[in-house]
Amino acid sequence: MADAPRTQLRVGRLTKAHGLKGAIKLELYTDDPERRFVPGAEFSLQVPAESPWHGKHLVLRDLRWYNGMPVAFFEGVDDRTAAEALLKAILWVENVDLEEAEPDAWYDHQLVGLAVVRDGSKVGEVVRVDHFPAQDLLIVKTPSGEVMVPFVQAIVPDVDVTAGVVTVTPPAGLFEEIADDDAPTGDADGSTGSAASAE
Known part of the structure; x- marks a missing residue:
């Protein structure tokens, strides 16, 4: 039997130094911190290339x-100066068994290639996922160009990997902004004939 596929899982972000002994407040991206954050757990770091922590664990x-509020203590981070050098770092767990996936947690490779559907119609396809401290963005390729869609429940209420579909309920203008650059100016009444303009 082949081994189960494995990947990375993003589990948290370091937000603020706590005290003088290297402790750092933690924003959790996991519903199971008791399993992910145990003594001895090792994390890879997503930090800028110029950070002294780039490429380290x-x-x-x-x-x-x-x-x-969860507060983490790490080996080799023994004072406030060291802690402050790690602020905004995103923590990843390596080699996670895909069968251990948490509810409402998807991996980039599962999302790339999925059809993006709004009101029952396909509007594009996910081409990549960009990770930022505040939130993730789905980069959706549409006929008019790429659209950055905040990967939040209010805008992306459903992801069905099996069906290959991401359902979106974007605010007005999120997908139309790119199309408007090349759109006709419209008739005298201001109408462009775009179905998206009708709510």
């Missing part, structure tokens, strides 16, 4: 909770 010493 962190090993967790301890995870504690202060006023409901």
Whole structure:
């Protein structure tokens, strides 16, 4: 039997130094911190290329909770200066078994190539996923160019990997902005004849 496919899983972001001994407040991107953040857990880092931590890993010493906020302690991060050098770093777990996928967690390779559907009609295809500290963006290729779609529940309410479909409910103008660059100026009444203009 072949081994189950494995990949990376993004599990958190370091947000703020806590105290003077290297502790760092953590924003969780996982519903299962008790499994992901155990002493000895190792994380790869998504940081700018100029960061001294670029290409390095962190090993967790301890995870504690202060006023409901998770605070992480890492090996080799022993003072506030070291902690501050890691702020905004995104933590990834390597070689995660795909069968361990968490609810509502998808991997980039699962999303790329999916059809993007709005109101029952295909509007484009996911070509990549961009990860940023605030949120992820689905980059959708449309006939008029690429559209950046915030990967949040309000705009992307459903992902069906099996069916190959991402359902979107974008705000007005998100997909039309690119098309408008080359769109006709419209008739005297301002109508362009675009179906998207009718709500």
